[in-house]
Amino acid sequence: xxxxxxxxxxxxxxxxxxxxxxxxxxxxxxxxxxxxxxxxxxxxxxxxxxxxxxxxxxxxxxxxxxxxxxxxxxxxxxxxxxxxxxxxxxxxxxxxxxxxxxxxxxxxxxxxxxxxxxxxxxxxxxxxxxxxxxxxxxxxxxxxxxxxxxxxxxxxxxxxxxxxxxxxxxxxxxxxxxxxxxxxxxxxxxxxxxxxxxxxxxxxxxxxxxxxxxxxxxxxxxxxxxxxxxxxxxxxxxxxxxxxxxxxxxxxxxxxxxxxxxxxxxxxxxxxxxxxxxxxxxxxxxxxxxxxxxxxxxxxxxxxxxxxxxxxxxxxxxxxxxxxxxxxxxxxxxxxxxxxxxxxxxxxxxxxxxxxxxxxxxxxxxxxxxxxxxxxxxxxxxxxxxxxxxxxxxxxxxxxxxxxxxxxxxxxxxxxxxxxxxxxxxxxxxxxxxxxxxxxxxxxxxxxxxxxxxxxxxxxxxxxxxxxxxxxxxxxxxxxxxxxxxxxxxxxxxxxxxxxxxxxxxxxxxxxxxxxxxxxxxxxxxxxxxxxxxxxxxxxxxxxxxxxxxxxxxxxxxxxxxxxxxxxxxxxxxxxxxxxxxxxxxxxxxxxxxxxxxxxxxxxxxxxxxxxxxxxxxxxxxxxxxxxxxxxxxxxxxxxxxxxxxxxxxxxxxxxxxxxxxxxxxxxxxxxxxxxxxxxxxxxxx
Amino acid sequence: xxxxxxxxxxxxxxxxxxxxxxxxxxxxxxxxxxxxxxxxxxxxxxxxxxxxxxxxxxxxxxxxxxxxxxxxxxxxxxxxxxxxxxxxxx
Numbered sequence: 001x002x003x004x005x006x007x008x009x010x011x012x013x014x015x016x017x018x019x020x021x022x023x024x025x026x027x028x029x030x031x032x033x034x035x036x037x038x039x040x041x042x043x044x045x046x047x048x049x050x051x052x053x054x055x056x057x058x059x060x061x062x063x064x065x066x067x068x069x070x071x072x073x074x075x076x077x078x079x080x081x082x083x084x085x086x087x088x089x090x091x092x093x094x095x096x097x098x099x100x101x102x103x104x105x106x107x108x109x110x111x112x113x114x115x116x117x118x119x120x121x122x123x124x125x126x127x128x129x130x131x132x133x134x135x136x137x138x139x140x141x142x143x144x145x146x147x148x149x150x151x152x153x154x155x156x157x158x159x160x161x162x163x164x165x166x167x168x169x170x171x172x173x174x175x176x177x178x179x180x181x182x183x184x185x186x187x188x189x190x191x192x193x194x195x196x197x198x199x200x201x202x203x204x205x206x207x208x209x210x211x212x213x214x215x216x217x218x219x220x221x222x223x224x225x226x227x228x229x230x231x232x233x234x235x236x237x238x239x240x241x242x243x244x245x246x247x248x249x250x251x252x253x254x255x256x257x258x259x260x261x262x263x264x265x266x267x268x269x270x271x272x273x274x275x276x277x278x279x280x281x282x283x284x285x286x287x288x289x290x291x292x293x294x295x296x297x298x299x300x301x302x303x304x305x306x307x308x309x310x311x312x313x314x315x316x317x318x319x320x321x322x323x324x325x326x327x328x329x330x331x332x333x334x335x336x337x338x339x340x341x342x343x344x345x346x347x348x349x350x351x352x353x354x355x356x357x358x359x360x361x362x363x364x365x366x367x368x369x370x371x372x373x374x375x376x377x378x379x380x381x382x383x384x385x386x387x388x389x390x391x392x393x394x395x396x397x398x399x400x401x402x403x404x405x406x407x408x409x410x411x412x413x414x415x416x417x418x419x420x421x422x423x424x425x426x427x428x429x430x431x432x433x434x435x436x437x438x439x440x441x442x443x444x445x446x447x448x449x450x451x452x453x454x455x456x457x458x459x460x461x462x463x464x465x466x467x468x469x470x471x472x473x474x475x476x477x478x479x480x481x482x483x484x485x486x487x488x489x490x491x492x493x494x495x496x497x498x499x500x501x502x503x504x505x506x507x508x509x510x511x512x513x514x515x516x517x518x519x520x521x522x523x524x525x526x527x528x529x530x531x532x533x534x535x536x537x538x539x540x541x542x543x544x545x546x547x548x549x550x551x552x553x554x555x556x557x558x559x560x561x562x563x564x565x566x567x568x569x570x571x572x573x574x575x576x577x578x579x580x581x582x583x584x585x586x587x588x589x590x591x592x593x594x595x596x597x598x599x600x601x602x603x604x605x606x607x608x609x610x611x612x613x614x615x616x617x618x619x620x621x622x623x624x625x626x627x628x629x630x631x632x633x634x635x636x637x638x639x640x641x642x643x644x645x646x647x648x649x650x651x652x653x654x655x656x657x658x659x660x661x662x663x664x665x666x667x668x669x670x671x672x673x674x675x676x677x678x679x680x681x682x683x684x685x686x
Numbered sequence: 687x688x689x690x691x692x693x694x695x696x697x698x699x700x701x702x703x704x705x706x707x708x709x710x711x712x713x714x715x716x717x718x719x720x721x722x723x724x725x726x727x728x729x730x731x732x733x734x735x736x737x738x739x740x741x742x743x744x745x746x747x748x749x750x751x752x753x754x755x756x757x758x759x760x761x762x763x764x765x766x767x768x769x770x771x772x773x774x775x776x
Contacts, residue, residue: 003773109725112742116718119747123714126754127707131761245744249734354739356725365726373719380718398772400765403758410754414747421743680700681770685692 071208084408094176102478121383226502282340382574579650598662606654
């Protein structure tokens with residue numbers, strides 16, 4: 001395409017999205033006015049849900065296409081800035097939007113591994129992969145493995161790894177969609193996941209990458225506005241400064257002072273002691289549940305007998321109530337003991353927010369430090385190897401635009417990621433200042449409201465029965481920090497709706513990108529390249545669309561089961577992508593001597609080591625593979641590294657195997673070396 | 687330009703690219719791994735934040751952004767200097 005028409009195209013995009021943004025602002029103002037006029041919450045939730053899905057449907061229908069270049073890579077004419085926004089939306093999942101700030105709230109410094117890990121990966125994308133993949137310029141990431149390493153085996157291996165990583169990830173997105181939709185409209189979770197699915201399909205089904213790109217830009221605008229408005233407002237309230245990223249230092253210092261006071265508070269100590277006793281009792285009871293149940297019910301019956309013979313009616317009633325409240329069957333008692341035993345997690349003393357690698361002993365602190373560094377490494381390398389992200393850099397018009405597009409991507413991601421630590425601190429200040437130390441009868445309104453919604457999201461119980469809230473008595477779920485911020489800041493409900501719509505956009509945009517990756521790996525790489533290379537283009541695109549529909553339905557059905565195990569595995573997707581893809585991608589570009597056999601074995605070895613380590617150390621996966629119950633402690637960690645960072649072992653193994661096997665096998669054919677040369681130079685002179 | 691000149695130029699272009707990439711990766715490595723590794727000792731006050739905390743929350747992402755922006759700029763210049771930029775006709 002000529003540069004003049006590209007410029008005209010870009011100008012049209014700017015005016016379309018400017019118009020869209022203005023419309024979006026008007027929409028919010030109108031809803032705020034309706035709220036003032038007395039519109040209640042549930043219809044407003046439906047309006048938000050309906051309006052967002054309508055926008056995506058309009059984009060999807062206007063972008064419908066049957067042309068493969070349009071369908072797979074949006075015609076390769078997405079300007080750098082817009083590709084940056086689309087990549088940012090593609091990248092930031094429900095977890096980034098909803099849970100990142102909550103993780104930072106709970107973990108303090110240790111949560112920063114996600115901030116650096118998820119931004120630093122883009123340095124690897126920019127320097128080692130994106131420009132070269134753009135010059136390579138095909139349709140999918142497995143295409144690169146097929147062309148560079150020759151033959152179907154590396155391609156199919158890449159397809160398999162892409163499927164494992166993307167499928168777990170997309171299930172988690174649909175699960176997140178279901179949660180947000182439930183909260184927004186009150187419909188049941190299973191129905192909500194399928195409503196979310198409809199939202200995904202209206203845009204990706206008809207127009208593939210082309211529709212997904214423009215939808216993702218639209219989604220980015222909603223999600224960033226939804227994230228920023230409450231934080232800025234909270235920051236103005238607390239510090240008088242509308243730039244929370246520059247103002248939260250003083251709040252962090254105030255938190256530090258409160259923390260020292262709380263650490264010295266005997267009431268906090270008492271609450272933790274009670275938790276420990278309750279957990280210990282439950283753990284002891286779980287050793288032989290049948291006998292414990294027998295003993296405890298016998299004891300309660302005896303108490304009733306005793307009260308009856310003494311003739312004290314009050315005591316008799318109490319004893320009878322105690323028996324009635326006690327679980328009637330062993331399995332119910334076991335469930336109760338399990339939840340009591342989980343209180344052990346709340347025994348640990350308060351962690352200072354800004355303290356790196358807190359721990360009781362030097363060895364504990366060392367392990368925390370190793371895990372932090374390993375996690376940062378895996379998140380970064382994994383970011384640089386997830387196919388749904390790399391795929392986006394095929395869509396720009398040139399290598400030059402791809403380079404600046406990575407910069408724009410990180411810029412747009414950065415806006416959210418460098419705000420999240422500020423949000424966590426501002427909310428923590430509110431909790432420490434307004435909730436801790438107040439009486440249970442005078443809790444702030446937002447606490448009362450969220451307590452009723454879901455005890456897993458926010459629970460406060462008077463454990464030591466002194467009528468005062470201790471910090472140790474508060475349990476905040478990761479989601480609440482973002483979701484409750486509008487109420488904490490005293491903003492109208494329309495902003496809460498906006499935040500939920502932002503979470504919806506984050507989940508939808510990521511799910512779109514992932515579903516395309518999966519469907520294209522199956523249709524383009526498996527069907528067209530391996531099974532039927534003579535398929536006409538219209539048939540190829542049609543098959544992509546059918547597969548997209550199938551994969552989406554399977555993913556939604558999986559998500560509707562609420563699979564706890566898969567949700568645990570999402571963070572593991574980074575380790576899998578890192579170990580499976582990264583070494584073969586980088587060496588394929590930077591080392592001409594890397595051979596097909598080397599890459600194949602290297603991918604298998606890297607992925608294999610990661611899978612092996614995870615299967616031995618991740619309780620859910622361990623139960624699946626070896627049948628060891630999840631309660632059994634994990635004993636064979638290597639250097640204390642947690643399973644989430646298993647990639648730290650897989651990546652070096654992958655590199656080593658590729659290098660060694662490549663040196664032992666004959667050098668790649670001359671045409672492969674020529675291919676690498678074309679990739680390395682934006683334009684190779686004849 | 688004679689063919690051997692151009693081959694030589696391409697080699698130099700690639701070497702310059704590798705040196706630039708390695709240098710920027712070094713900066714990336716320092717903010718990502720060296721600073722956190724010594725975080726417990728880097729707790730001096732930095733405009734109100736403990737230094738290591740600020741680097742993790744704000745500093746590192748800023749450095750990453752600068753690295754990518756600088757790389758894009760330098761490589762554009764390098765492309766033109768060595769005549770390998772897209773749309774360049776000799």
